[in-house]
Amino acid sequence: MLHVDQSGQASIDANSAATDHFKQIDISARIGNSARYLTFSAGPRFETLENDAVDALCRQWLTKKYGLADRLERNMKVVFAAIVVVLVGSFTFLKYGIPALSKPIAAAIPVSIDQRLGSDTIKALDKRFLKPSTLSAQRQKALHKVFAELPKYSNHAYQLLLRNTGKMANAFALPNGTIVMTDALVRLADNDAQLGSIMLHEIGHVEHRHSMQMIVRQGGLSLVLLMITGDVNAASNIIIMLPGWLIQASYSQSLEWEADTYALEAMQKRKLDTNVFANIMLKLETQANAKKKDGNAGSQMFDYLSTHPPTGKRTERFRTVETGE
Amino acid sequence: MDDAAQPRKDYPFEFTGNAGEYFRIWIVNILLTIVTLGIYSAWAKVRTNQYFYGNTLVDGSAFEYTADPVQILKGRLLAVAILIAYHVSGFMSATGGLIGAAILMLSLPALMVMALRFRMRYTSWRNIKFGFQPDFKSAYLLFGVPLLVLLTLSGIAFFLVFKTLAVPGATPEDPNTAAFFWLFAVPLLFALAFPVWQKMYYQFVANRVQFGSAAFGFVATITQFYFIYIIAAVILVGGAALIAGLATAFAAIGLAAVEAVVGIFVVTLPMVVAGAYFQTRLTNIIYSNLKLGAVDFSCRLKVGRMVYLYLTNSIAIVLSLGLMIPWAKVRMAKYRAETMTLRADDLAGFQAAAAVDVSAGGEEIAGMLDIEIGI
Numbered sequence: 001m002l003h004v005d006q007s008g009q010a011s012i013d014a015n016s017a018a019t020d021h022f023k024q025i026d027i028s029a030r031i032g033n034s035a036r037y038l039t040f041s042a043g044p045r046f047e048t049l050e051n052d053a054v055d056a057l058c059r060q061w062l063t064k065k066y067g068l069a070d071r072l073e074r075n076m077k078v079v080f081a082a083i084v085v086v087l088v089g090s091f092t093f094l095k096y097g098i099p100a101l102s103k104p105i106a107a108a109i110p111v112s113i114d115q116r117l118g119s120d121t122i123k124a125l126d127k128r129f130l131k132p133s134t135l136s137a138q139r140q141k142a143l144h145k146v147f148a149e150l151p152k153y154s155n156h157a158y159q160l161l162l163r164n165t166g167k168m169a170n171a172f173a174l175p176n177g178t179i180v181m182t183d184a185l186v187r188l189a190d191n192d193a194q195l196g197s198i199m200l201h202e203i204g205h206v207e208h209r210h211s212m213q214m215i216v217r218q219g220g221l222s223l224v225l226l227m228i229t230g231d232v233n234a235a236s237n238i239i240i241m242l243p244g245w246l247i248q249a250s251y252s253q254s255l256e257w258e259a260d261t262y263a264l265e266a267m268q269k270r271k272l273d274t275n276v277f278a279n280i281m282l283k284l285e286t287q288a289n290a291k292k293k294d295g296n297a298g299s300q301m302f303d304y305l306s307t308h309p310p311t312g313k314r315t316e317r318f319r320t321v322e323t324g325e
Numbered sequence: 326m327d328d329a330a331q332p333r334k335d336y337p338f339e340f341t342g343n344a345g346e347y348f349r350i351w352i353v354n355i356l357l358t359i360v361t362l363g364i365y366s367a368w369a370k371v372r373t374n375q376y377f378y379g380n381t382l383v384d385g386s387a388f389e390y391t392a393d394p395v396q397i398l399k400g401r402l403l404a405v406a407i408l409i410a411y412h413v414s415g416f417m418s419a420t421g422g423l424i425g426a427a428i429l430m431l432s433l434p435a436l437m438v439m440a441l442r443f444r445m446r447y448t449s450w451r452n453i454k455f456g457f458q459p460d461f462k463s464a465y466l467l468f469g470v471p472l473l474v475l476l477t478l479s480g481i482a483f484f485l486v487f488k489t490l491a492v493p494g495a496t497p498e499d500p501n502t503a504a505f506f507w508l509f510a511v512p513l514l515f516a517l518a519f520p521v522w523q524k525m526y527y528q529f530v531a532n533r534v535q536f537g538s539a540a541f542g543f544v545a546t547i548t549q550f551y552f553i554y555i556i557a558a559v560i561l562v563g564g565a566a567l568i569a570g571l572a573t574a575f576a577a578i579g580l581a582a583v584e585a586v587v588g589i590f591v592v593t594l595p596m597v598v599a600g601a602y603f604q605t606r607l608t609n610i611i612y613s614n615l616k617l618g619a620v621d622f623s624c625r626l627k628v629g630r631m632v633y634l635y636l637t638n639s640i641a642i643v644l645s646l647g648l649m650i651p652w653a654k655v656r657m658a659k660y661r662a663e664t665m666t667l668r669a670d671d672l673a674g675f676q677a678a679a680a681v682d683v684s685a686g687g688e689e690i691a692g693m694l695d696i697e698i699g700i
Contacts, residue, residue: 031372032346034379035387045452047386069357069372073349082356087646089359113416120419242643 002038002046008061012046022061027054030070090224094247098220099213099254106212114212115157118176122161125180133162133183143186146196147179151266154207160199162186169284173202175211188287189280197263197277204262210255217251252307260314278315285311333670340662342380344652350376351651367398377658378448383667392447400443434464445534453680456535467529471522475515482507520550527611536617537679545614553606557599564595601632612665618679620669626661634660 004010004022011019019040026039036054038046048054058066072078133140140162147160156177169184179202181195189195205211225244260277267274308314354369371394378388411429415422438459445457485507524547531543605626612624638653669675 029372029375031375031379032342032350034342034376037389069350069353069368072353072357079349079352082352083648086352086355086359087648109416116418117416 002048004057004061010040012040012044022057027058030055030067032073094221094224095250098217098224099251101220102213102216103208105216106209109212109216111156114175114209116176117211118174118178121174122176122178122180126163130161130163130165130180132164134164135162135183135186139186142192143181143195146192147199150196150199150203151270152203152207156206158203158206169287171198171202173205173210175206175209177206179203179206185284188283190283191276193273193276194280197267197272197274198280200263200266201259201277204259204266205255207262208255208258210259214251214255218248221247221251249307253309256308257314260317264317274318278318281311281315281318333668334672336384336667336669336672338662338665338667339382340380340655340659341382342376342655342658344655347376347655348648348651364398367394367401370394370397377654381658381662383450384672386451389449389452390447391449392443396443434468435461438464441530441533450536451676451680453537453676458533458535460529460533463529467522467525471515471518475511478507478511478514482511520554521547524550531611531615539618539620539675539679542616543611543614544616545610549610553603553610556606557603560602561595561599564598568595597635598632601635602628605631618675620667620672620675623666623668625664625666627664630660 001013002010003013008022009019010022010025020042024041026041028037028039030036030051033049033051035047035049036051038048038054040046055067072082135143143162144160147158152158158177158179161178161180162183163180164183167184168182169188171179171181171185173179179199181198185198186195221244263277264274267277350372354365354372357365358369371390371392374390374392378390381388407429411422411425414425438457438461442457442459445455448455524545527545528543531541534541605628609624609626612622615622634657638649638656641649642653
């Protein structure tokens, strides 16, 4: 039993040698209703589950208010406010905060890093996956001419690389301004205007420094997820991974949308037919669907996990502009 | 005959926390962490540990977590600085990245020892501190020797494979028996040897943990380790085959959509079951083979129950947007405590003996070593 007399002098039991004024006792913080420890200056400790009684003594004898975290935890209003703030706050930050922050942060990173990342990547890709183009020299020259005439504003060292990857129709941009287009895509297109519109989309990725933005966004995302989940045990990793994938896919989709916007505006400025982009997108989708064996079973669900926005939504913009004029 | 005089007594562990109480601690922790831009996370960690330790009881007494949040904050800041330096060096140049990775890897055993020492130093029961001998040399041998063997053997394997491929006109489809033997033999050898290493790892850790002046010991047979690996592999392969069969059946009766949607969840089921089996049995082996002087322990987690807990916890967490994380953690802590028992002839006598000399050698390596860096 802890005894505290009228003057605030405390002892572990009535005839114990260890006495201290209550102010001198080191009192451990209240954590829910787990045991508290009162350590006397001479060393003895008193363990108790009577948390409310200890709190009452603290209020009586200690002038300084303490145990802020505990008082917040036991205030239901604070707890409800915390739930709202944490849910709304983390959603808002992930959805709008990180994308908004990624642009200025990426801008602060030296362009020389983009250069190195790009040249390292293309070296590695050329070694393993990409084979020299099988297109005729004449065809290649024509495509390089299309590329050279497209508007570019930043001083990235732009170059178009034509490569053969078998049946895979694709084009992608590397952060250093290298844009790779596969032979299969060139063959799929009806005309050079379609290919030019895809090049513009890829140039948009480079102009906006999307690779760097994506790196910054992924870093921010893992930081936030770590903060919320804290020390969730390893078995629950999949629970952290699932929302992580969803958010990453949403980031990637928003960057694709931005690259589309770049292409759309560039084409409008030059008074080009924007329908060509919609046409080649649809061709790409038709080809991709034909490759998938079991049609569209469950494909709607996977839209959220896709790195690109749904083609229908993407092409719509390029069509409405034309009909609107 | 003397043994019969003092009957061995069982002291069950118990967990007295509840989900509602921990939820409030958890949500306030997150709120304050966000408001302070992460600084509070160190205090949050201490509060969380204090809650779980403080509600884990043996023989009516709770464990105590006494770490100083400021020390944890320092460790976290250092970890962030190290990671930033590592990523920046990787960004700047490829060699910089390699050097950074090498330095990080070389420091991992030391960081592990420091983290273990930190955690043990600040854990106590009935005012008797746990401890961990900072045996850096053994830690480096434990990780370094297998790594050197692995590097040497893979070096030989890759050298032989590249020599084969260097012959003009050779393709990877041209097998050089010796080279490909190495290419398969090295990973296989390591897979087979891994349980032996794992046992050594737990031995290394457990044999250096102390409770007051009493030292922990860990004695397990290697067959126990191999056994759980074999069963886990059987569950994984058998489960995958069963699921594949079911999926084909669904597809055959024209339920392709069901197959696609359900498939993504069901495919992970054998992995979850095998993982839960492995983790459960490993935990049982580790605690049941632990000795602390005349005291020993028994851990009797059940695989079925653990699978059930993992699955229901995961579903609850996803459906509640994470708000059920505290409930899930408390549920797990309760079950873990329920299945743990401490056995001793004379707990009071043991406790008195362990309490002797508690302060000796406690404070000497504070400062530099007194840090926990989790990378």
